[in-house]
Amino acid sequence: MNGASHIASSLSAILPILILMGTACVALMGDVFIWKRQRALTGIVALIGSVWALVVNLQQILGYGSSEPFSGSLVYDSLSQTTSLVLLIATVLSVLLAITYLRNRGLELGEYHVLLLFSASGAMLMGAANDLIMLFIGIEVLSVALYVLAGIARTEERSEEAAIKYFLLGAFASGFLLYGIALVYGATGTTNLQQINHLFSAKASITPILVAGIGLLIVGLGFKAALVPFHQWTPDVYEGAPTSVTAFMAAAAKVGAFAAFLRIMNAFMPVQPAWITAIQVLAILTMVFGNLLAVVQDNVKRMLAYSSIAHAGYVLVAVASTGMIYRHAVLYLSQGDRAAMFYLLAYVFMTVGAFGVLVLLSRSGKDYQTMNDLKGLARTHPFAAYTMMFFMLSLGGIPPTMGFLGKWLIFNAAISAHQVTLAIVMALASVVGIYYYLRVVWMMCFQEPEGAPATEHPVNDWAARWSVIVSLAGTLMFGVLPALLSPIMTGLYH
Amino acid sequence: MLAVPTEYYLALSAILFTIGVIGVLIKRNPIVIFMCIELMLNAVNLTFIAFGRHFAQINGQMYVIFVMAVAAAEVTVGLGIIVAVFRTKDTIDVDEVNLLKF
Amino acid sequence: MQAAFFGVIAFLSILSAILMVMNRNPVRSALFLVANFALLAVLYLTLAAQFIAAVEIIVYAGAIMVLFLFVLMLLSLGASHALRERGGLQPLVAIILGLIFLASLSAAGAIGTLGPGQATPQWVKNGGTVKAIGTALFDPRLPWLFPFEVTSILLLVAVVGAIVLAKRRV
Numbered sequence: 180m181n182g183a184s185h186i187a188s189s190l191s192a193i194l195p196i197l198i199l200m201g202t203a204c205v206a207l208m209g210d211v212f213i214w215k216r217q218r219a220l221t222g223i224v225a226l227i228g229s230v231w232a233l234v235v236n237l238q239q240i241l242g243y244g245s246s247e248p249f250s251g252s253l254v255y256d257s258l259s260q261t262t263s264l265v266l267l268i269a270t271v272l273s274v275l276l277a278i279t280y281l282r283n284r285g286l287e288l289g290e291y292h293v294l295l296l297f298s299a300s301g302a303m304l305m306g307a308a309n310d311l312i313m314l315f316i317g318i319e320v321l322s323v324a325l326y327v328l329a330g331i332a333r334t335e336e337r338s339e340e341a342a343i344k345y346f347l348l349g350a351f352a353s354g355f356l357l358y359g360i361a362l363v364y365g366a367t368g369t370t371n372l373q374q375i376n377h378l379f380s381a382k383a384s385i386t387p388i389l390v391a392g393i394g395l396l397i398v399g400l401g402f403k404a405a406l407v408p409f410h411q412w413t414p415d416v417y418e419g420a421p422t423s424v425t426a427f428m429a430a431a432a433k434v435g436a437f438a439a440f441l442r443i444m445n446a447f448m449p450v451q452p453a454w455i456t457a458i459q460v461l462a463i464l465t466m467v468f469g470n471l472l473a474v475v476q477d478n479v480k481r482m483l484a485y486s487s488i489a490h491a492g493y494v495l496v497a498v499a500s501t502g503m504i505y506r507h508a509v510l511y512l513s514q515g516d517r518a519a520m521f522y523l524l525a526y527v528f529m530t531v532g533a534f535g536v537l538v539l540l541s542r543s544g545k546d547y548q549t550m551n552d553l554k555g556l557a558r559t560h561p562f563a564a565y566t567m568m569f570f571m572l573s574l575g576g577i578p579p580t581m582g583f584l585g586k587w588l589i590f591n592a593a594i595s596a597h598q599v600t601l602a603i604v605m606a607l608a609s610v611v612g613i614y615y616y617l618r619v620v621w622m623m624c625f626q627e628p629e630g631a632p633a634t635e636h637p638v639n640d641w642a643a644r645w646s647v648i649v650s651l652a653g654t655l656m657f658g659v660l661p662a663l664l665s666p667i668m669t670g671l672y673h
Numbered sequence: 674m675l676a677v678p679t680e681y682y683l684a685l686s687a688i689l690f691t692i693g694v695i696g697v698l699i700k701r702n703p704i705v706i707f708m709c710i711e712l713m714l715n716a717v718n719l720t721f722i723a724f725g726r727h728f729a730q731i732n733g734q735m736y737v738i739f740v741m742a743v744a745a746a747e748v749t750v751g752l753g754i755i756v757a758v759f760r761t762k763d764t765i766d767v768d769e770v771n772l773l774k775f
Numbered sequence: 776m777q778a779a780f781f782g783v784i785a786f787l788s789i790l791s792a793i794l795m796v797m798n799r800n801p802v803r804s805a806l807f808l809v810a811n812f813a814l815l816a817v818l819y820l821t822l823a824a825q826f827i828a829a830v831e832i833i834v835y836a837g838a839i840m841v842l843f844l845f846v847l848m849l850l851s852l853g854a855s856h857a858l859r860e861r862g863g864l865q866p867l868v869a870i871i872l873g874l875i876f877l878a879s880l881s882a883a884g885a886i887g888t889l890g891p892g893q894a895t896p897q898w899v900k901n902g903g904t905v906k907a908i909g910t911a912l913f914d915p916r917l918p919w920l921f922p923f924e925v926t927s928i929l930l931l932v933a934v935v936g937a938i939v940l941a942k943r944r945v
């Protein structure tokens with residue numbers, strides 16, 4: 180293949196990412212020329228761009244292609260396409276939330292959407308990375324934009340504190356990740372994940388330097404994915420950041436980190452004994468402590484933060500049961516990968532939806548924060564309360580929701596990969612989880628509202644409403660009829 | 674040919690990285706914590722270049738170029754955040770940035 | 776001879792790193808870090824990375840550290856604002872954790888089956904020149920071109936972010 184046609188085919192393979200980046204640039208330039216009152220226009224541009232990218236991404240998935248764009252820096256296969264799909268859904272929902280939230284809180288900055296789109300494109304690059312250094316740059320694009328987004332409410336102390344905490348720990352984690360990359364390079368002589376896989380498939384030699392490298396990679400990614408014991412930043416950052424940012428952060432950063440986990444662990448599949456124990460221990464710690472600490476929280480955002488930690492533990496169970504299969508030179512995802520991607524999609528719908536309800540309830544100068552704020556919500560804000568109820572049931576893993584089905588798939592994958600201990604711990608941890616999700620439902624539906632209802636100005640919140648409705652539709656529809664996903668997640672359902 | 678074996682460079686870089694980690698854990702001033710993180714990144718750069726020479730590949734030096742670009746981006750945003758914190762709180766004495774909190 | 780030279784530089788760089796961490800005045804810490812970067816640049820020269828050595832001085836010791844000092848001066852966080860360091864158990868715990876980390880790493884490195892280095896005199900002469908780096912970076916057959924392009928996005932994000940955070944209240 181000559182140079183020009185290779186570049187052309189490479190560009191078409193990453194078209195969704197290019198559309199996102201291009202839209203961000205257009206929004207950045209256009210924002211300068213918009214009057215302040217019409218700032219929502221930037222959000223609309225971002226929305227159009229991300230929906231367009233989503234459509235192109237769906238076309239690509241239905242085209243069943245696979246290639247290695249840009250001389251092996253990226254790989255374009257079912258895993259990267261599905262990751263992009265999940266991330267783009269999260270982006271569309273978050274942009275919708277942001278349009279309402281920014282207006283409610285008087286934070287209408289066009290740069291918000293620009294950074295959000297760049298951040299999403301970074302996460303998509305992580306899912307498509309075929310080289311560890313490409314993965315690192317993807318993580319940095321994702322994180323640098325998120326650091327700024329966390330601190331975008333410049334006049335609020337808590338937002339700035341969240342930003343600096345997230346930034347320092349994120350940069351610290353990047354250092355570990357990078358050291359891991361360096362040691363893996365030293366152990367193998369390459370950072371190309373496919374070459375690493377071929378190398379170890381030919382001769383699985385576990386050297387100490389390799390073990391140290393993989394360990395540091397897991398620590399670095401563990402910080403980004405908020406696994407116990409690298410989770411301490413999560414509740415503070417989730418609580419302090421503006422709610423619409425938290426929704427995106429919880430969804431995109433986690434999906435990106437787990438896409439990276441799946442890529443790396445699949446590359447190191449031939450040397451599985453070198454890392455499987457670490458993943459198992461992390462998964463158990465994350466599930467147990469995530470759920471136990473969520474029980475004692477009184478702040479809804481903190482509770483959701485610990486619940487997102489617990490959910491990271493469930494996905495990690497799927498990572499522990501992973502293993503891609505090459506059949507006739509075509510990549511098929513193993514049961515573990517499929518379960519992980521399905522669960523991540525469910526997680527995006529549930530989490531963005533739950534934070535979306537909090538966005539709906541946000542009024543100028545005030546966020547709904549504590550459990551007491553939620554008391555009697557069914558009477559004062561029935562739409563918010565009943566949608567929140569479904570998200571809580573789904574997060575708790577109660578049928579017929581997507582959350583239940585995702586847990587079921589991961590459980591099965593773990594059993595068939597002989598990870599019985601993990602499967603049992605997961606089942607027990609989920610039972611604990613149900614308690615605090617149902618507590619929210621109880622507060623909303625069976626408690627009297629506290630204090631006099633505040634007089635609220637009617638606000639135009641169509642955007643956040645649509646986001647919540649779409650999340651709810653996804654949670655229920657794919658929970659009842661998962662087969663609807665099969666033409667889309669073909670690589671996942673073979 | 675090589676008078677100094679690669680292992681020596683690796684050991685030096687491990688020591689520098691560890692000093693950086695200890696610094697991050699014990700310092701309170703976010704700017705100094707951030708400097709310690711820069712030290713960690715530089716230690717990693719040394720590892721990359723040492724391995725690059727070991728394998729006689731250009732790769733090691735390529736990674737360092739990317740790491741430097743990333744470090745520059747992080748510094749820009751990080752110092753921006755620190756200035757913003759200073760504006761809202763009039764101090765950067767952030768006790769909340771307590772990395773060893775259990 | 777080379778080993779002795781390496782020993783001196785390595786000792787000085789460890790010393791400057793320790794002094795950076797120990798010092799209470801952030802401005803002095805920054806200066807020790809600059810010294811550390813300069814010493815690392817010397818080590819890069821011994822590793823046949825001429826271009827990187829120059830960039831280390833220009834970008835790290837020049838641009839990045841000046842930015843650090845600029846912020847320190849802007850917020851006037853010099854000697855008078857030297858923060859009280861954490862007392863009690865925490866530094867001890869941190870140092871013990873660090874030593875465990877170092878011990879495990881050095882154990883990994885020492886037993887590491889690295890084998891003999893593959894660098895030929897020819898490679899040492901031409902390996903890290905501007906020409907070698909440039910041709911590798913922009914060769915579409917090598918996997919560096921695309922990450923390089925993405926770096927521009929990263930820098931754009933950083934610029935936008937810094938302006939968003941630092942500009943006056945709207």
